[in-house]
Amino acid sequence: MTGPLAVVSGGTRGIGLALSHRLIKLGHRVVALYRGDDAAAEAVREESLHVLRADLADSGAVRAAAHQVLAEHGVPTVLVHNAGRNIDRPFLEMSEEDWHGVLDTNLSGVFYLTRALAPAMVESGQQGVIVTVGATTGMRPRLNGANYCASKAGLLQLTKCLALELAPRIRVNCLIPGMTETEELVTRFRLHDPQARAQVVGEIPLRRIGGTEDVADALEYLVSPRSAYLTGQKIIVDGGQYMW
DSSP: OOSOEEEEETTTSHHHHHHHHHHHHTTOEEEEEESSOHHHHHHHOBTTEEEEEOOTTOHHHHHHHHHHHHHHTOOOSEEEEOOOOOOOOOGGGOOHHHHHHHHIIIIIHHHHHHHHHHHHHHHTOSOEEEEEEOOGGGTSOOTTOHHHHHHHHHHHHHHHHHHHHHTTTEEEEEEEEOSBOOHHHHHHTTTTSHHHHHHHHHTSTTSSOBOHHHHHHHHHHHHSGGGTTOOSOEEEESTTSSOO
């Protein structure tokens, strides 16, 4: 296949899979990284979507995966950091493993993967785009999520630092989904219960839970020439639930 290359971490399920498919629709070849769900990865393997297993919390594994991407597919013009991990605990019960399990994937993993691929992206002479996928909890706290909230708050600041240092060759922005209809969200918020769903929808001004395609629409803007003067910014796709 021809066309520009995109790398999407966490790109085989949920929001990440929608982002991978949107990039394919836009003409990209996509390498989707995943951590451990081999069945999900095999289910979505297709001609323009290559899957590659890599634990982003492991810097050596990330270096090896990046080397394989560059050797087999070339230099990406788009890098999407979607992989994330969530281990909820009350703070006083949170272990060091709970802390590092989330921070090492959600924050350090972005550092490892960007460090492994950005030099080649800069040296290629092409205009590149990096999109980090944040969370509204990077700007507001929630109970039992100190590790996750801290990782996403750090990701916002890392996005800005990368935007400063990689300009003008690479633009870096943060895409922040709100309540988005995925299997994980339905389970977490009991959205199969009409009463629970109605309560959530009632907190959203646009009166609906977002779809993965809403998030993909925002990604399409961020990787297109229409956002050529946009870097170091955050775009919140949440139906107006949190207006920052």
